[in-house]
Amino acid sequence: MSDLEASPVSEPRLTSLAHGGGCGCKIAPGVLEGILKGASPLPVPPELLVGIETSDDAAVYRLNERQAIVATTDFFMPIVDDPQDFGRIAATNALSDVYAMGGTPIFALALVGMPINKLSTETIGAILDGGAAACRAAGIPIAGGHSIDSIEPIYGLVAIGLVDPTHLKRNAEAQAGDVLILGKPLGVGVFSAALKKEKLDAAAYARMIAATTRLNTPGPDLARLPGLHAMTDVTGFGLGGHGWEMARGSGLRLRIDWAAVPLLEGARDLAEAGFVTGASGRNWASYGAHIRFDRAMSAVDQALLSDPQTSGGLLVSCASEAVAEVLAIFRSHGFEEAAVIGAVEAGEPGLTIV
Secondary structure (H helix, E strand, C coil), rough: CCCCCCCCCCCCCCCHHHCHHHHHHHCCHHHHHHHHHCCCCCCCCEEEEEECCCCCCCCEEEEECCCCEEEEEEEECCCCHHHHHHHHHHHHHHHHHHHHCCCEEEEEEEEECCCCCCCCCCHHHHHEEEHHHHHHHCCCCCCECCCCCCCCCCEEEEEEEECCHHHHCCCCHHHHHHHHEECCCCHHHHHHHHHCCCCHHHHHHHHHHHHHHHCCHHHHHHHCCCCEEEEECCCCCCHHHHHHHHHHHCCCCCEEEEEHHCCCCCHHHHCCCCCCHHHHHHHCCCCHHHHEEECCCCHHHHHHHHCCCCCCCCCEEEEEHHHHHHHHHHHCCCCCCCCCEEEECCCCCCEECC
16 A cells, blocks of 8 residues: 555644644745845746736736736645635635636646645545535636645645736726725634634634635626726735735825724634734734824734735725725625725825724
């Protein structure tokens, strides 16, 4: 019997095998910026419509006047212990970047790294089955992939999609006077911290799974709206970090009405009880200098603002006259908690929390 076929006598919790989980595994934005700063510049063909210049969600390469390829990859260590839920969350998160560009996924490749001496073939198979379930929900196949024997369990996708270049939405084209809308509530990082310490009850776990496995399918419909100017998804850098990327890329200031920002039920209570990820602090250290508070903010508020979201919601910047239609599209896809959370204004790039 090969190592891959052998099953361990007992299996540890998936989250116990990982030093971090979900999008909280991301390298902190400040550290990542330093790493990329030393990279040699490469030639950029005119067909490459979106590259690394504004920290956007995916690369986009124009094929012709009506078609462009959207290409992205995302993978991470377990955020939950149930293997199928882990696979579903990771795949949903990877596909989100295609939706965030206004694209429609067409197929995916699986990225698999597993400690085969610690996890059974049944557990690894369940992770892959969870990822396949998310892709079936998106209407696409997993057409291949690559696997390695690794110390920590890792799963994700290379996601490929298509977009009409005239409907492409970047994170860097917000306009002064725009309204900001967030598609999903915050708090996934807080929930994952509580789960890892076995302090998350069944009802809260169900809310977490419902949020993290909901595909950001409004993306293509939103992208067709002429009044929608910029779009991204809120993931590992939190609302503060991905808001900062939008502000920096657009050369404008985002004003966030903190009281209007939706939170997962119970997220604030868990954060007040101390269930905050280390990634939240690393995130804040990277971009906190670009955030100004025009209201009293507690340490818990700051942690929620920088809380790493796994498979988080779309953040949309649109003209005021498009707000009703944007919200209607979110609602038609089942995103009942989508909410107006602020506005875009002229000024030094950054965020103002009011």
